[in-house]
Amino acid sequence: MHFHNLAAAFFAAAAFFAAAASAAALPASSGPLPAGAKFNLLALRSASPVHFADVSAAQGSLFLNLPSQNATCDGSCGNSSGSATFYLNDDGGLYLYSTSATPQQLYADRSGMGQGNLGYTTGAQPPPRNGERTGWVLDEVGDLTLNGAGFIA
Template sequence: MKFTTTAALASTLALASAAACPKPDAAAQSAPYPSTPDAVNIFRLNALITTGPYQQNATIQAYKGGLGINVKQNASCADANSNYISLFVDKTNGNLGVYSDYPPITAYVDRSGMGQGLLRFSTGVAPPLPKNAERGPWKITKDLDLVFAPTNGENGLQACTSDGGKTFSVWLRGVNPAGGYKECYPFVGQVLPVPENLLNKCAYNDFGTN
């Protein structure tokens, strides 16, 4: 089956609003979703995996200090039945943040030979970064895909598994397989904007200071 980002995004948005979020009111249902990167504020992230034996379009969760796929996140959310992380890209500095209460939770990556594309989050106001780590910038593309976008080139995301595709850890592309995993597959990180009346704030328990 041939996947397209546009078709998958449209179908996923419909399913996400109907199944994983509280029922919206009529006004919210009739309002259009943001269609340009600058219009996106809070969003969910989906992994569109179209290569390899584990093709799927799956919601991304907070997991063990980073991001995971097909896992149960350790969080307490306004919507107790939800199982997804809510994110935003800071429009002033390009940092990738988590929609949550204070203190802030912000992503960092390590693209060095040691880090191999590690993606993690730290908590606090300007906490010190580990050696070789970078905050950003991140970017939402015109197709509403999330990429890491420093001046020396964009990096997409990949899903790495050691249990035959049952669960995945999210890494930057570059080293494959990364981080001691057996298999990694590139995927499109689809940005799914969340309407203001459906925002789902969570307290995440797996994010440390670095």
Template structure:
């Protein structure tokens, strides 16, 4: 009987180790564009948008003083990290209307028309969408920069003075679980 239990436990352990992980490593993101005001600004999430340099996200977080968003990639899709079962998933709208808009949805909320969820990857420690670096545009929200995906438009969404950025990831072993504002 004990041998049966040992074999059963070994079988369960082998099966569990063969299953794919449910999420990759968690990370924060810092914008890199030497000589610009967005240099070294951390990425934030607020009002269903991704920003850089926002002073207060207004999110409900385990560590409220930490104002950088925490992300992870699963199967090519980018998510905001939360310990809860309610996912907040990033989307990109590269259509003529969206011009590279990056936003996020909560729970079962569908992504907007023409948007894409998959295409995120980390290359040389930089977060990219569809193999391209991201764009930062000065924003009126608290002096922050709005973050856009490349869609062939230098100043997307009617913005001015946008700059291309390298979105450098910084892995974290202690992710800050948050529910970000919609």
């Protein structure tokens, strides 16, 4: 099994991730998830080795098909697949779910210098110089975007 680092995979292009929300977090309507709802991400890229691959998090980066992310879930996230669990806050910040008080927030550096680097910071750790932390949205069909831009690999 191969795993792929998602660094340098963020560009303004077709959506690459789809959210697979846990049943407990789904709103009654078919619209986007409310702020704070927990969900998982998977890659959708037909005829490729990453099609339906779970997104995992480890060592400040996101990965597809990572054998083990060495993380635990206390059972309240509804995730037993080993994939990362995420949530969006009210200002469009995307976070890794944890019962810990220390936040792990995702960023994307879409600048020429960052070349699409996608990762996360822990606690008060700052993002890279051009890292964007807010503007993440799950649309009506479950595609994750950052200020309207999707993912490619």
